[in-house]
Amino acid sequence: MTPYDDQNIFAKILRGEIPSFKVYETDRTFAFLDIMPRSPGHTLVLPKARARGILDVAEDDLAEVARSSKRIAVAAMKAFDADGIIIQQFSEPASGQVVFHLHMHVMPVKDGVALLPPQTRKEDMDVLADHARRMIAALGS
Structure with missing residues (x-):
């Protein structure tokens, strides 16, 4: 398997080198809106640990990604009346x-x-900012 490349765009987002529409963060995970969403509220949930994919991620990190994904899913259902x-x-x-x-x-x-x-189209930044506010509000309630 190809080794992890710490210059990938998500590694740069995690390091703060590239801005993102962050909606949720824990000590082990980070969630932000996809800038080319397939639906309103399309969110990406990552481990903070270096992992190329499911084949090399530590089980504990994968469990945290799953927990965060569920939390994001519940909030997205509410925020977007899905x-x-x-x-x-x-x-x-x-x-x-x-x-x-x-x-x-x-x-x-x-x-x-x-x-x-x-990867059809890049969403308008004002729309993404609104979607991020909606997600953050839903996560807080």
Whole structure:
């Protein structure tokens, strides 16, 4: 397996070198909005630990990502009046993984509204700021 590259975009976001729309953070996880969302509220949940994917992440770090993903899912359902939630994780290029730092996609969905294809369009920054405020409010309640 290819070793972890600490210059990937998510590692840079975790180090604060690239800005993000952070919605949630623990001592072991970090969650922020995808700037090319497939649905309103599409959030990425990462371990802070160096892990390329599910194949090399420590079990305790994966458990924390799962816990944070659930918390994000519950908040997204509320913040976006969603009818359901999709959680996806891809590991290695053959699966469709594009950024090689483990992450879970948490996507709220509405009945009858299809997800956008991956990496279709960059969302307006004002819209993302509004979505982040909604998520943070839902996480606080």
